Amino acid sequence: MKLITRDTDYALRALCFISRSNAGKFSVTKLSKELGMPRPFLRKILQALNKQKILESTRGKVGGFILAKDPRKIFLTDIIRIFQGRLKLNECLLNKLICPDQRTCLLRKMLVKIERYVLKELDSITIASLLK
Amino acid sequence: MKLITRDTDYALRALCFISRSNAGKFSVTKLSKELGMPRPFLRKILQALNKQKILESTRGKVGGFILAKDPRKIFLTDIIRIFQGRLKLNECLLNKLICPDQRTCLLRKMLVKIERYVLKELDSITIASLLK
DNA sequence: ATTAAATGATACTATAATTGTATCAATTGT
DNA sequence: ACAATTGATACAATTATAGTATCATTTAAT
Numbered sequence: 568m569k570l571i572t573r574d575t576d577y578a579l580r581a582l583c584f585i586s587r588s589n590a591g592k593f594s595v596t597k598l599s600k601e602l603g604m605p606r607p608f609l610r611k612i613l614q615a616l617n618k619q620k621i622l623e624s625t626r627g628k629v630g631g632f633i634l635a636k637d638p639r640k641i642f643l644t645d646i647i648r649i650f651q652g653r654l655k656l657n658e659c660l661l662n663k664l665i666c667p668d669q670r671t672c673l674l675r676k677m678l679v680k681i682e683r684y685v686l687k688e689l690d691s692i693t694i695a696s697l698l699k
Numbered sequence: 700m701k702l703i704t705r706d707t708d709y710a711l712r713a714l715c716f717i718s719r720s721n722a723g724k725f726s727v728t729k730l731s732k733e734l735g736m737p738r739p740f741l742r743k744i745l746q747a748l749n750k751q752k753i754l755e756s757t758r759g760k761v762g763g764f765i766l767a768k769d770p771r772k773i774f775l776t777d778i779i780r781i782f783q784g785r786l787k788l789n790e791c792l793l794n795k796l797i798c799p800d801q802r803t804c805l806l807r808k809m810l811v812k813i814e815r816y817v818l819k820e821l822d823s824i825t826i827a828s829l830l831k
Numbered sequence: 832a833t834t835a836a837a838t839g840a841t842a843c844t845a846t847a848a849t850t851g852t853a854t855c856a857a858t859t860g861t
Numbered sequence: 862a863c864a865a866t867t868g869a870t871a872c873a874a875t876t877a878t879a880g881t882a883t884c885a886t887t888t889a890a891t
Contacts, residue, residue, distance in 0.1 A: 568779075570700060570788045570810065573850065579806070594866065608851050614868065627859025630866040643806075651700055674711070674775075674829050678702060681820050688813050697806050705879065726837065740880050746839070759888025762837040837887080844881070852873070858866080 570685075574650040577604050578612050579643070582621070582694050586638045592631040612650075619649050638694035647689065654686055702817075706782040709736050710744050711775070714753070714826050718770045724763040744782075751781050770827035779821065786821070788814040 571579075581598055595613060599606040613632050616622040623635040647654060703711075713730055727745060731738040745764050748754040755767040779786060788810060 568702060568783055568786070568788060570813070572848090596866085605851065607853075610867080611851085617867085624867060625859085626857075626867045628863090628865045629860060630858080632867090647700075655700070673831060674824070677820065677824055681702070681817055684816060684820075685813055688809065688816075692806070692809055699805060704877090728837085737880060739882075742838080743880080749838085756838060757888085758838045758886075760834095760836045761889060762887075764838090832891105834889100834891080836889090839886075840884090842882085842884105845879080847876100847878075849876070850874080853871085855869090855871105857868075860865090861863085 570689075571647065572651055574608075574612050575646055577602075577609060578616060578646050578650060579694070579697065580604075581609065581613065582616070582634070582638070582641060582646075583697055585622075585632070585634055586694055586698055592625070592633045594631040597631070615649055619645075621645065621649075638698065639696075641694040642690055643692040644686070644690045654689075655682070702821075703779065704783055706740075706744050707778055709734075709741060710748060710778050710782060711826070711829065712736075713741065713745065714748070714766070714770070714773060714778075715829055717754075717764070717766055718826055718830055724757065724765045726763040729763070747781055751777075753777065753781075770830065771825055773826040774822060775824040776818070776822045786818055788817060 580602055581604075584598065584602060585593060593601075595606055595610045598604075598613070599609045602609070613622060613624075617624045617632065617635075620635050621641055622632045624630065624632050644654060712734055713736075716730065716734060717725060725733075727738055727742045730736075730745070731741045734741070745754060745756075749756045749764065749767075752767050753773055754764045756762065756764050776786060
């Protein structure tokens with residue numbers, strides 16, 4: 568039962584690192600050394616962030632990645648969605664419910680309530696807010 | 700990112716079913732038919748509940764399982780712990796943190812806050828509370 | 832006693848998700 | 862031309878989840 572998987576974690580740390588050092592551009596090689604993450608894995612992650620317009624890439628020699636957005640506008644929920652798909656805590660219970668009648672299933676109601684809270688909280692977290 | 704896995708779900712539904720029908724004892728065969736769950740899997744689940752003193756079993760012909768506890772005293776967190784282990788939403792981030800300094804890592808603080816809320820809510824749910 | 836139907840214990844298998852690696856093509860500064 | 866980069870994508874390894882199978886033991890009924 569984890570909220571955040573490894574790729575989300577790596578993505579967050581890379582984004583924070585890039586944000587902090589306003590140097591601008593970093594290659595995967597540099598970042599993976601700096602952050603101690605497996606290079607090919609980090610590369611796949613940065614490519615995904617690029618596709619989703621969170622990062623912007625330049626190719627060729629001296630290429631690399633820079634932030635494409637204001638860190639105040641990069642939300643934790645964005646990143647989670649990219650690497651973990653749609654945010655849902657209680658998928659398995661929405662079909663096969665304890666109560667035959669979905670409208671009255673108490674467990675579902677309670678889980679939905681919890682989910683709403685979690686999403687609201689996660690949505691209040693941005694890269695900027697993680698930089699202290 | 701799911702809060703509740705299949706075995707927890709099955710366990711909850713079986714416990715609710717047994718609680719509702721105050722008939723008392725049910726064999727796995729009966730329950731699996733009644734609830735539409737794979738028999739061997741449900742069996743493993745009921746055996747685990749028995750080991751944890753949530754259910755009580757009688758062996759031999761006409762054997763089966765009955766509740767060992769008041770449904771008001773069977774908590775969702777108990778069941779989750781049995782099938783999904785220790786309740787922790789943010790394991791992966793407790794070691795490899797975004798911030799080098801754990802004491803000041805904001806993400807960790809936020810996730811811990813979320814976790815506390817979720818645990819508190821889950822802990823307010825019992826089998827009895829799911830019976831309407 | 833024997834048998835049928837149940838659980839206890841436990842090993843095994845299958846599937847899916849997570850966590851990576853590898854490779855070939857295209858781009859670009861020197 | 863070359864070296865260092867990213868783009869795209871296929872492949873592999875590991876782990877978690879979901880489920881099956883089997884042999885031993887217990888017990889009620891015949």
